[in-house]
């Protein structure tokens with residue numbers, strides 16, 4: 002007999018959310034995560050409306066708000082040709098504000114909700130390989146325990162929520178369906194007392210930057226460009242590259258950053274092209290960046306991970322409820338791809354950094370329209386039970 006109905010590799014947004022939903026439905030779930038509980042990961046945190054909707058439907062938004070995550074109701078866009086636009090968030094579809102919680106808060110809230118629903122959550126436990134039967138079906142994972150011994154965990158389904166470099170995808174042989182070519186290299190840091198109350202996006206010449214108010218009264222400030230340009234700028238050091246890219250975007254944003262007070266070191270991301278992988282096979286499935294990764298310039302990876310956790314958990318429950326598990330998982334992948342395609346494609350174009358003012362405005366209109374389609378789908382779904390049944 003299996004130890005679990007599902008073992009989930011990776012305990013951040015995709016994995017912990019999937020665990021919440023499956024454990025609340027009464028399944029026996031384990032989450033295996035190699036990092037410590039409550040740690041940060043590379044991210045600038047901005048949630049879009051669909052992500053906030055998910056957290057709200059799952060009953061987890063109040064805890065994030067109570068922890069000091071500020072409500073964001075305005076977004077400003079600044080362009081190199083001097084134009085700007087200010088958008089006030091309309092309170093619709095159960096969302097009256099956006100939020101950008103630090104990952105050490107968001108991922109902890111999700112994983113604690115999974116544990117509260119009955120999942121076994123193991124941190125500081127790396128998965129070192131998959132277990133399979135003679136026919137190749139995945140039967141669970143092998144983990145490195147605290148005493149360095151390898152321990153097997155058996156499960157009917159192994160979920161790879163282990164990010165872009167997914168071990169589950171690699172070992173399961175998940176086929177690569179699509180790979181992009183463009184990528185953003187990013188530098189970001191946290192700054193105190195930035196005079197801004199909402200998201201601020203600025204687009205310069207082959208460079209972009211953003212202000213993202215997060216918890217602990219700080220603003221996450223990022224700059225981004227192509228990997229080649231970032232490498233060239235970083236020859237003079239990360240600090241010089243950060244300021245050079247701030248100078249390359251409209252002064253409305255850089256001025257606000259300079260009025261604040263730096264609160265720490267720079268974090269960097271080298272850039273990686275988008276990719277979509279086949280996300281299910283015998284005994285395994287992928288969710289989050291493990292199955293579908295796109296460049297962070299459209300700040301939508303967390304929102305997508307929260308969406309796909311729900312699509313996958315629905316498929317798993319459908320498979321257990323008398324439907325064909327194979328068909329249900331294939332439908333999960335097809336729905337994910339249908340909802341992702343438009344945003345994936347436009348993100349690839351934004352990440353090329355070859356636009357002028359009119360072109361980037363047109364691309365951002367496409368981003369907005371892609372997000373509406375996804376929201377329509379989620380909004381039409383029945384509310385999820387906030388408690389374990």
Ligand SMILES: Cc1cc2nc3c(=O)[nH]c(=O)nc-3n(C[C@H](O)[C@H](O)[C@H](O)COP(=O)(O)OP(=O)(O)OC[C@H]3O[C@@H](n4cnc5c(N)ncnc54)[C@H](O)[C@@H]3O)c2cc1C
Pocket residue numbers: 010011012013014015016033034035036042043044045046047048049126127128129162163164165167168187269270288289290291297300301302303304305306
């Ligand atoms: C620079 C940057 C900025 C970003 N900014 C935003 C933003 O503003 N808004 C947004 O929505 N998205 C943003 N993203 C994207 C977002 O961070 C990702 O889409 C999101 O983190 C994906 O979540 P995930 O749970 O799939 O994977 P991850 O967050 O990568 O989590 C995977 C987890 O799996 C664990 N793991 C991996 N291998 C193993 C193993 N063998 N055993 C056990 N555990 C393992 C890892 O420790 C990790 O904790 C950004 C990304 C980058 C790079």
